Amino acid sequence: MAAPTPSELDAAYGPAELARLRAQGLATNKEIRRFKVAVNTACPLRCDYCFIDKDSGEVISWDHVTGLVRFMLSSPGKVKKLLLYGGEPFLNFELVRAISLYARAEALKAGKDLDLSICTSAALPLKREWLEFLRDQRFFLSVSIDGDAAAHDAHRRDKKDAGSWTRMQPNISLILDVIGRRRAMAIQCVHPDNVERMLDNYKTLVGLGFENIEIEVIHGFGWKDKKSLFRPMMSQVLAWVWGETLQGRRRFVVCSLVPLMLKEAVVLEDWCPFHSSMETYPDGGFSFYPFAFVDGEGRARSRVGGAAEGVPERWRDCTFDLNSDRCRNCTSDYYRNPAVNEGNDPYKWRTEMARAFMDRVALAARDEPAMKEYLKEALIRCRIS
Numbered sequence: 001m002a003a004p005t006p007s008e009l010d011a012a013y014g015p016a017e018l019a020r021l022r023a024q025g026l027a028t029n030k031e032i033r034r035f036k037v038a039v040n041t042a043c044p045l046r047c048d049y050c051f052i053d054k055d056s057g058e059v060i061s062w063d064h065v066t067g068l069v070r071f072m073l074s075s076p077g078k079v080k081k082l083l084l085y086g087g088e089p090f091l092n093f094e095l096v097r098a099i100s101l102y103a104r105a106e107a108l109k110a111g112k113d114l115d116l117s118i119c120t121s122a123a124l125p126l127k128r129e130w131l132e133f134l135r136d137q138r139f140f141l142s143v144s145i146d147g148d149a150a151a152h153d154a155h156r157r158d159k160k161d162a163g164s165w166t167r168m169q170p171n172i173s174l175i176l177d178v179i180g181r182r183r184a185m186a187i188q189c190v191h192p193d194n195v196e197r198m199l200d201n202y203k204t205l206v207g208l209g210f211e212n213i214e215i216e217v218i219h220g221f222g223w224k225d226k227k228s229l230f231r232p233m234m235s236q237v238l239a240w241v242w243g244e245t246l247q248g249r250r251r252f253v254v255c256s257l258v259p260l261m262l263k264e265a266v267v268l269e270d271w272c273p274f275h276s277s278m279e280t281y282p283d284g285g286f287s288f289y290p291f292a293f294v295d296g297e298g299r300a301r302s303r304v305g306g307a308a309e310g311v312p313e314r315w316r317d318c319t320f321d322l323n324s325d326r327c328r329n330c331t332s333d334y335y336r337n338p339a340v341n342e343g344n345d346p347y348k349w350r351t352e353m354a355r356a357f358m359d360r361v362a363l364a365a366r367d368e369p370a371m372k373e374y375l376k377e378a379l380i381r382c383r384i385s
């Protein structure tokens with residue numbers, strides 16, 4: 001890829017152009033570290049905790065792609081992470097390919113480090129050639145999987161109501177082979193139904209070959225009665241990972257947040273929704289996490305501008321100040337769904353506990369060689385690019 005000339009850089013991301021775009025809400029003064037994009041809505045599965053309308057046939061337009069990539073890259077901060085989701089993004093792989101090449105070229109112009117990541121249900125046959133392209137583009141690849149066959153098939157079923165665990169297995173082998181264990185990740189979806197088995201399911205995923213396992217909390221399903229189980233179970237997982245680490249075996253939890261946990265930006269990540277919670281639906285509409293758990297009506301009410309019209313006035317000029325009422329109340333009138341909010345506490349506990357775990361690792365790393373190695377590896381593999 002040829003390096004852009006200084007005048008090309010100025011025209012695309014120079015101060016004058018940025019000021020012009022910011023005035024329209026098409027660029028932002030706030031750091032965006034992570035931006036999640038649902039490229040399509042179609043999916044071979046009908047998981048009962050996903051509210052995306054899989055039959056709507058929506059695919060993100062190229063204008064929206066260019067708008068959102070430039071919106072993210074023009075924001076302050078050196079490191080950017082673009083996460084491609086669906087639906088099932090592998091159903092539109094040529095679009096994934098085009099987005100990756102465009103985003104890489106724009107990152108070069110903007111002078112940013114870009115991490116690319118893609119998430120799949122691995123329920124359709126994945127082609128080696130697709131994975132080789134992703135490997136060459138230094139992608140991180142996440143597979144949504146709940147645990148063993150019983151836990152997974154309880155919720156992750158197809159149109160004919162068949163579970164998807166068995167058909168994923170050849171894909172998982174291929175992913176580990178081509179993408180490699182450092183860049184492949186399992187997203188372990190913890191549901192109130194399977195929370196008691198969190199450690200068993202974690203170990204099942206390790207047994208499949210995953211070393212990076214992100215504990216994800218499913219929102220909106222009867223957490224009230226099972227909430228009290230979440231912390232003890234998460235503690236079990238972290239205690240087991242600690243023991244494995246002392247044996248020189250590397251397993252990583254909540255990998256995507258490790259760099260933020262260990263370094264800067266924890267306050268920003270917690271408070272300013274622009275930092276880590278920006279998402280785009282295929283219609284180009286921006287929102288804050290968690291769009292996949294919000295139905296169509298919720299989507300309309302949680303829209304925060306979009307790639308075409310820019311962000312609304314109220315979010316154009318604000319700058320982060322934790323002591324300001326403006327920031328403290330930033331999302332107080334944002335769309336709230338009581339059912340979705342049920343998962344908020346486990347989600348918050350997950351992040352807090354993983355962060356405390358990484359703090360403990362960092363402390364132990366001063367004297368313990370195995371922890372030092374773990375820390376070093378966490379920063380390499382979780383930072384990605």
Ligand code: SF4
Nearest residue numbers: 272318319320327330
């Ligand atoms: S009001 Fe504060 S927290 Fe909200 S978007 Fe603006 S800077 Fe971020």
